[in-house]
Every structure is written in C-alpha cells, then in structure tokens.
Amino acid sequence: MTAGPDCYRAARTGGLAPALESLTAALLPGALPYGPAGHAVTTATVAASATHAWFDGVRHDREPEGERTPAVAAVPGGPVLILRRAAPTAVGRPSAVPHHAWLSGLAWLRLGLSEALRLSCMDYLGGRRVGATATLLHQQLVKGTVAEAVAVHLEAHAVLRALDGEASGAAERVHRLITGADRELVRLLGASGYVTGGVGQVADASELLADAYCRQEPPC
C-alpha cells in the first residue's frame, strides 16, 4: 500500500492541504473523515466533494445541517478547515477503511510535515549569524536538538514501514513522537515560529490532526 508514503511525500514537498487531499483520495474517496468525537481537519475541496461521512471507521450519511466550521487555518500549501459535527443519530455501516488505517496514513502525513519543518529550521538557522562567522545552526545545542528530531523521524519511518494489521496503538505512539519532535523544532525558530501562516502554524495544525483523530494517546 502506497497511500502513506505518497501522502508523506506530498506533505514534505507540498504542505498539509495537498497531503490531506492525497490521503483522503487514496483511502477514503468521497468521504469527509471525522475522528472519534466528531472533529475533522480537512480541506474545502474534500468537504465540498464528499458524498458521505466517515466517522471513526463507520460510514454515515452526511448531515450538512449539523456540520460547523469553527476555524480555518491559513497555512502554506493551502487553507485547512476544522469541522465539527454531532455524533451520528443513525446506525452506520462499517467502512472498508478502519480507524487504524486512517491513523497510520495520518502518521505518514505528519512525518512528512515534521521533516519539512526540520528543513525549514535548518534553512532559517543556517542564515542566522552568531558573531563574525558562525551560524546558529552550528551551535552545539542546536545540532543536538536537530539530531534528536531526526532520531525520532527515523524511528517513525521504521515503525510505520513495519506496521501491519491492527496497530492503532503503535500509530498513535508515532503521533505522540512527532508532536514532541515538532515542538522541539519550533522552539528553534524563536518568535518566528509563533507567527500565523508560518511553519509554526503548520506544526500546530499537524497537532490538531492528532487531537482530532487519535483515541488513546494524548497529543503529546
């Protein structure tokens, strides 16, 4: 199955919105994916074209009158919608795509975003001077932080490539690791990581994905 690696690539090079569209098209075509408590992080394109709702592994009809859009995140790669709906009133049909498959796909996606964040940090810190010649990137503490994040990324790759069957616990753990790595990387950006529309907000939106779709592990 290539949905995960494909959306990882899309996230790393194109950003959150194209990656979400790639993953949804591959795993849940025509669906608006909601997490266990009725939250969705998606794009306007997916929302507009969805013919049904996927509610934590169960297929339901859409209930447009119950859907709200409490927030929109304008991030590089395109805006992302945060949707909310009440729990379905009718009994749905089990989807061919279970909860853990979507969660694994999202973990691949977030891994791609996290690696793009690491590259952004290196670009930023490589351009910041300390004294006459050195750059922030070459400070030992910075090197250590980058290396820690990379070690997490490598572990995430190893786990996601080895995932098979019912492994939502392992996928949720990868989400936790990525959130931790993202937070450390964003700290390297100082105040520039706190500006809306920048890479810090992408990391925040990435955390919202974990918040919306993970069941067991807290987001970090």
Add this chain to the structure above:
Amino acid sequence: MLSPGDASLHRLRGQMREWGADFRDRALELDRDPRTIRRCLDLPAVRFLAAMGVPRRYRRPELIDGHAFDGATAVERVVVMEELARADVGMLVSAPGPLLAGVLVQVTGDERQREWFYERVLDRPLWTCFALTEPDHGSDAASLRTSLTRRPDGGAVLRGAKRYVGNAVRAQVAAVFGRTGASMLGIGAALVETSTPGFHAEVIDTIGLRGACLSAVRLDDVEVPAGMVLGQHLSPSRRGVWAFTRTFNLLRPGVAAIALGIARGAYEYLLASRRLWTRGEQHHLDRLRRDLDGTRALVLSAAEAVDAEPGEGHLASAAKLRAVRLAEHATDLACALLGPGARLDHPLLDKMVRDARGMEFVEGTSNMQRLTIFHSVLSGRLDRSLSIRRSRAAAPSRR
C-alpha cells in the same frame, strides 16, 4: 542475508530467550564476582557467543531449529544481543568471543589474519578486547595518542595507554588502535597477544556493567609480530578512519540492542512483580510497551541498513540514542511503580538501573550520536537515504 521480517529470526529470538534463563539465574552472582563467567563456559548461550561472528566458511555454525546462524550480520547480532541483555547484560558482555574485535577483523583483516583469528576463537573459549578509548580524549580517533610504530620487518611497537576497555583483563587477544602517522590517514590497529611483555591491564571498578571488567591498559613497547597490523592489504585511505567508521557502524546497532534488552528486561520484571495496576499505572505500562516495540523496529532497521551499506551510520546512531534513553526510562519507571525502596528490595532491578546508565557511554555518548546524526543531515546523506528507503517502502513488502 536475513531481513527483520524473516521467520528464521523469530526462531533465533525464541532460542536466545530460552537460553537467556541461564543468564538471569547467574546475574547477581556475576555482578558480585565477574570471575563467575569462567564457571559458565558450558552454557549454551555462552558457547554460542564464543563463536558468534565467525563466518560460516570457517566453521559449521550451530543449528537452531534447523537454521544455521553465524552471527556475522548486524541483523542476527541485534536479535541475539537484545534477548540475552534482556536476561542479563553482565553475562552477555562477560562471555568469551570475537565480538567487537571480530567485526574489526572482518572489515580490515586480510585472509591470513582472519584465519589466524578465527582459528584461535574456535580452538577454545577466547576472550578478546577492543582497545580504542584513551585517557583524557575518549574514543575520538583524531586525538589518538597511542603510537603504533612500524618496523622494517613488518612488525610494529605499541606504546601508550587505553582506558575503559571491556574484558581487557581476561582477554588473550587484543585489537589495539594506534597512530602510525600525524594525519587522519595515520591511524591503524593491530592484533596482539595480551601475554606479550609490556601489555598490562587492570580492572576499573564500576557502578554497573561489572561483568564487562572495564579495564585500564598500559602498553609499554608491546611488540606486534609481522603480519599482525590490520589493513595492510587495503589502500591507505581505507585503513584508518574509513575502516574504523564502518566497524563502529556495524557494531552500534548491537549496542542499541543491548540497551533495548535492558529496557525490555525491566518491563518484564515489572510485570512479573505485580499483578494489579491502577488505570494510570496501566497507561504508563502500555506506553512503555509501545516504546519498546517502536525502538525495536528502529534497531532492526538500523541493523538492516548497516548490513546493506556499512558506511551509513546515522540510523545506528539514532537507534543507540533512542534505546539508551529508553533503558533509563524503563528502569526508572519500574522503580517508580514498585514504590519506595524498590532498588533495595529488588536487587535485579537495581542491577538493571545501574547497567542502563552504563550504556550511555558505550560506543559513543549520546552527544556523540547526536553529532553523527547532525553531520549526516548537513551532508545530505540522511535525505538521500530516506529517499532510497521511500522507494523500497513503495515496493511490494517482504514482511
């Protein structure tokens, strides 16, 4: 070459798990008296370790459930080392065998040196040691001061001091690193009999990993016979740092596996010590179990990577970094969940806590691993290897 998904590796894991019970039984005795290992040479796991790494062209490897394992690949070694360290890391590191020196001989030895070394290993239980680290500048190859002075007859003389060398006091054969010249190319290694005049070793008393008998070594004009300087058949650029980097890359997943084994040992000790857990405690246990599984995936992935390309060490560094931290976390969590006085009431757990701390510096501290990872990022090697692995991931899975 076996891959992590092969069923035969599960058999190897199962056998090591079974043999590891002998290690656990003797763990505390060995911790008190490291000479205990001499009374354990007939244990199946010790016999296996005594020849682990000797390629099958030099011997007929032991059959485990019908499969021959020689331990010559990093993937096999990480399975063996995780399971035996889970039982007791002290017994694992005190056992005779070619391990670190064997990998160095495999990478840099010529045919005659390999034959000599493997014959010695197979003849009777042979302890070996790997003398790189020096007082004051650790294992930084660039700062190496021990001299390896070549003589016209092809031999050499070793002069200097080494420190924190595992098993040096009990080793019969040592692989010793020294400087042959001032440049980075002027770094070499030689095989010497520790009975050679001028080779002195004494134990350094340590908090944990006592089975390893970490030693201080003094080299007072130790004669290296002709033909025992490693790597002479290689081009000068492939004798020194190039060869040693590959050796360490091949070894590092095994060190990570030892740390992972300690972590798993602590987790299983915890489960065996108490039956009932609060919901919060159960959450911590579940999390630790997933951490163990995740780090195992990384360690196996690192082993597979160095078996495929020994020059690429960043995954191995990541594995060591993550596994060492996990070993400390798992042992600390076990103490916390077993309550006040846990280390005093549970001597095996206390030993695991002490051993876990020792893994921090074995084969490079965490800071050294971070620097290795960072340099692979900066040089672009990391991103190149990720794209290769992505292509493999897109291919039909072998698992």
